[in-house]
Amino acid sequence: MRAIVYTKPGSASVLQLTERELPQPDRGEVRVRIVVSGVNPTDWKSRSGGGSAAGPGTEFVPNQDGAGVVDAVGDDVSQLSVGDRVWLALSAWQRPTGGTAQEYTVLPVERVFPLPDVADFDLGASLGVPALTAHRALTVAEDGPSRLAPGVLAGRSVLVAGGAGAVGHAAIQLARWAGATVIATVSNEEKAELAAAAGALHVVHYTAPDAAQRIRAIAPDGVDQIVEVSVGGNNALNLAVARSRTTIASYANDRAEGFPLDVGAAMRLNLRYQFVLLYTVGADALRQGAEDVNAAIRDGALPIGVEAGLPVHRFALEQTADAHRAVEQGAVGKVLIDVTAP
Numbered sequence: 001m002r003a004i005v006y007t008k009p010g011s012a013s014v015l016q017l018t019e020r021e022l023p024q025p026d027r028g029e030v031r032v033r034i035v036v037s038g039v040n041p042t043d044w045k046s047r048s049g050g051g052s053a054a055g056p057g058t059e060f061v062p063n064q065d066g067a068g069v070v071d072a073v074g075d076d077v078s079q080l081s082v083g084d085r086v087w088l089a090l091s092a093w094q095r096p097t098g099g100t101a102q103e104y105t106v107l108p109v110e111r112v113f114p115l116p117d118v119a120d121f122d123l124g125a126s127l128g129v130p131a132l133t134a135h136r137a138l139t140v141a142e143d144g145p146s147r148l149a150p151g152v153l154a155g156r157s158v159l160v161a162g163g164a165g166a167v168g169h170a171a172i173q174l175a176r177w178a179g180a181t182v183i184a185t186v187s188n189e190e191k192a193e194l195a196a197a198a199g200a201l202h203v204v205h206y207t208a209p210d211a212a213q214r215i216r217a218i219a220p221d222g223v224d225q226i227v228e229v230s231v232g233g234n235n236a237l238n239l240a241v242a243r244s245r246t247t248i249a250s251y252a253n254d255r256a257e258g259f260p261l262d263v264g265a266a267m268r269l270n271l272r273y274q275f276v277l278l279y280t281v282g283a284d285a286l287r288q289g290a291e292d293v294n295a296a297i298r299d300g301a302l303p304i305g306v307e308a309g310l311p312v313h314r315f316a317l318e319q320t321a322d323a324h325r326a327v328e329q330g331a332v333g334k335v336l337i338d339v340t341a342p
Contacts, residue, residue, distance in 0.1 A: 003102030004320040005059045009049030012321040012328070015062065015101075023097070023106040025074035030109050032086060036125035037100035037317075037337040038065035040166065041252075044328045046092070062320070064091050066100030067115055067124025068340070077109050085115040087124035089132055089286060093279050100125075101320050103340050110283050113290040116297045121342055122312060126166070126304050126334045127293060132278055134170035135289040137227040137249035138178070140274040144225060144247070145178075148292040150299070154179035157219040159241065161185050162229035163195030163203065166334055167251060169310045170302065171227040172198040174293075177301035180225075183218055185211070185234075191332065198309030212240035222246060231273070232256030239265050251276040310334050 001022050006014040025031045043063050070084040080086065090111050092099035098107055115124045138158070139145060145152040158175040162168040163184025175182045176199040184200035186192045192203045204214045215223065215237075222243025228234060231248065233256035238248055248271060253259065266273070278286070296302050304310045311333030315323040323335050 001103040002317060003061055004317065005061055006047060007059055009047065011048065012044070012324040014047065015321040015324065017318050017320075020097070020102065022104055025072050025077075025106045027075045028077060028109055029074040029106050030070050030077055030080055030112050031072040031104055031106045032066075032068045032088065032112060033071045033104055034066045034068040034100050034102060034339040035121040035342050036067050037063045037339050038125040038128060039063055039323050039327050039335040039337065040065060040129045041327060042129060043092075044324045047324065058096055060092070060096045061099035061102050061105070062092060062324070063100040063337070064093065065089060065125055065128030066091060066105075066339075067121040067127075070112070071104060079109055080112060080114070085117075085121075085124070086112050087115045087127050088112055089128040089290070090278060100339070101317065101337060110287070114294065116294055118300070119297050122336055123297070123302065123304055125336055126310070127302075129278060130166035131170045131174070131293045131302065132286060132289045133167050133251050133276060134174050134227065135292055136276050136278070136281060136285060137167075137171060137251060137274075138174055138225065139289075140249055140276070141225045141247035142245050142272050147288060148174055148178045149295065150177060151179045156224040157181045157183065159183045159185065159215065159223040159226045159238075160195075160200065161206070161227065161234050162254070163198065163200055164191035164309070164332055165229060166310065168195070168227065168229060169198045172200050172309075173302050174296055175227075176201075177296045177299060181218070183215055183223065185237075194309040194311075194332070196309070197307060206234065206237060212237055215241040219243075225249070227251075230254045230256050232259040235260055235262070239269070242269055242271060245270045245272070247272040247274055249274045249276050304334060306333075312336055314338060
């Protein structure tokens with residue numbers, strides 16, 4: 001089978017197309033024929049040495065997310081059957097050759113989820129890291145729900161920083177599906193249009209001198225929850241718009257090198273800073289997140305494409321290095337790799 005591999009960390013040029021033996025599922029595992037692979041920032045960061053970089057003699061297959069069809073099942077697997085359409089999450093986590101940039105991969109069944117009939121493989125490959133991260137960020141608030149469903153965020157205001165990014169896009173959609181008033185912040189007008197297309201009721205340029213005043217005009221008492229892509233860079237704005245007991249769920253620190261925590265201001269507001277990383281949230285959190293994400297998909301709440309605020313950029317498997325470069329260079333939207341025929 002065809003696969004993309006790398007044996008040492010580095011630039012996208014370390015990614016090479018090769019042939020690998022067809023892997024076999026063990027007990028509790030399933031083999032999936034990958035139709036579409038999704039690329040996220042975590043993929044190029046790992047490849048470049050910032051995460052699970054390959055050591056000497058180790059062959060790594062990149063990419064955490066994907067969608068395809070169950071091709072074989074190991075013993076003790078009852079949740080899925082051969083022929084089931086599925087989406088994957090954390091495929092390469094602690095599994096060097098488990099990534100989705102290959103025609104087949106074998107994963108623990110806990111990382112493989114049914115793909116609703118209404119969803120295509122492009123949507124399935126766009127879930128994983130973005131959707132599950134967004135779900136986690138929306139379900140860790142002190143006063144908020146632990147699961148998402150229609151109406152559970154009714155009456156609450158959610159501020160989504162970086163509303164044109166993949167996680168921000170999913171957070172806007174999931175929060176709207178759950179009934180929240182969603183405010184998104186962006187850096188320019190093009191991204192503002194994408195955040196609005198995703199479903200944000202209000203969009204604010206975070207660079208504007210009156211950004212805090214504009215957000216306060218929408219949420220006079222302060223926002224209830226913040227989904228944060230740059231906890232350091234946006235700290236001053238967050239302190240200006242948070243109400244008492246706001247939870248700031250941070251999944252990244254883009255554009256910032258540090259986090260200038262104002263302890264006094266945070267204490268006065270009883271703020272909760274919740275840091276979010278999918279790799280260590282545990283199997284139960286992933287399962288619950290996937291269940292809620294699938295419910296949102298069935299309700300038509302998670303579309304992708306430029307008309308839904310998330311442009312799609314396509315590459316062939318042999319162009320995986322170019323796909324990684326696109327994400328690394330800040331491509332706006334979702335980068336997908338066509339691996340096998342649907």
